[in-house]
Amino acid sequence: MRFVVKPEANKTDKLKHQDTINALNVIASTKNKDLISDVIYRDSYQDIDEIRSRVEDQLAITYLNKCAYCERLEKADIEHYRPKKSVKGEIHDGYYWLCYEWTNLLPSCVKCNRDGAKLTHFPILGTRVLAPKLLRGRRIDLNCNKAFNKPLIDEIPYLLHPEIDNPQLFFEFELDPSGEGIRLKGIDADGRGVKTIEICKLNRQELRLHRQREVMDPFVESIEAIFAKRTINEIDDNKLVTEITNQLDVLKRNASKVKKSHTLLRKYIIKDEKSFKSIVLPFLDKSIRPILLAAYRNWAK
Numbered sequence: 377m378r379f380v381v382k383p384e385a386n387k388t389d390k391l392k393h394q395d396t397i398n399a400l401n402v403i404a405s406t407k408n409k410d411l412i413s414d415v416i417y418r419d420s421y422q423d424i425d426e427i428r429s430r431v432e433d434q435l436a437i438t439y440l441n442k443c444a445y446c447e448r449l450e451k452a453d454i455e456h457y458r459p460k461k462s463v464k465g466e467i468h469d470g471y472y473w474l475c476y477e478w479t480n481l482l483p484s485c486v487k488c489n490r491d492g493a494k495l496t497h498f499p500i501l502g503t504r505v506l507a508p509k510l511l512r513g514r515r516i517d518l519n520c521n522k523a524f525n526k527p528l529i530d531e532i533p534y535l536l537h538p539e540i541d542n543p544q545l546f547f548e549f550e551l552d553p554s555g556e557g558i559r560l561k562g563i564d565a566d567g568r569g570v571k572t573i574e575i576c577k578l579n580r581q582e583l584r585l586h587r588q589r590e591v592m593d594p595f596v597e598s599i600e601a602i603f604a605k606r607t608i609n610e611i612d613d614n615k616l617v618t619e620i621t622n623q624l625d626v627l628k629r630n631a632s633k634v635k636k637s638h639t640l641l642r643k644y645i646i647k648d649e650k651s652f653k654s655i656v657l658p659f660l661d662k663s664i665r666p667i668l669l670a671a672y673r674n675w676a677k
């Protein structure tokens with residue numbers, strides 16, 4: 377997960393249209409969930425190759441083709457952050473009045489949203505909002521529909537919202553004890569990080585291994601190649617350190633490339649010596665670790 381700015385202006389024309397607001401007013405005032413239409417929140421169209429969705433297209437632009445929750449570059453569905461028709465384990469009609477709300481629409485991959493993951497889970501810490509705020513004339517108060525405004529913000533959802541919550545305050549990483557990749561770890565006192573991991577299954581095996589493959593494997597291969605050249609005296613000790621430093625520079629550059637997958641992890645591993653030692657060093661041979669750590673310390677100065 378990474379923090380994302382999704383401007384209101386990026387909404388599709390159909391979501392902005394007065395007809396949509398009128399339709400929403402009817403849904404909100406009659407509570408008729410059967411009127412919720414994916415013609416509006418998907419806005420499908422046929423291009424040369426396939427049926428596509430204008431809303432998916434806009435979300436993909438904002439989220440750089442990544443899933444809002446797992447940060448994999450993956451085909452993403454339109455996911456209603458607050459579920460629109462029911463809330464698992466709660467006596468709640470669902471947040472039907474947020475069905476077309478821009479701050480409630482996120483791109484999510486199938487594995488984070490379905491497959492026994494998020495679906496209609498939406499546990500909260502604060503006060504549950506049960507119904508929309510209606511103004512005179514049975515019009516909905518659109519300001520109260522924004523995820524970052526009251527009363528919704530006071531729900532304090534356990535599930536972090538990538539456009540509201542800064543994931544760096546909620547997560548660290550650790551190695552999987554069975555050697556199957558890299559795990560995300562919740563660190564905040566309220567347990568929102570832990571619960572977000574649980575809701576979207578952010579430590580599933582496929583994702584743990586994906587983090588390792590995308591972020592660690594290229595670095596490890598480069599470092600091993602450098603040490604192999606040193607072993608056959610193709611390079612001397614000075615050149616060895618220079619080449620390691622170059623690879624650390626690559627890690628740093630990749631951490632700032634927002635289009636890459638797993639930017640939260642990429643930032644974490646070079647953040648400080650503690651995270652470098654706990655995540656990066658164990659992937660390398662014991663004989664290499666002290667030299668690499670010394671190079672890191674020098675590079676990080």
Ligand SMILES: [Zn+2]
Pocket residue numbers: 443444445446447448484485486487488489
């Ligand atoms: Zn995902």
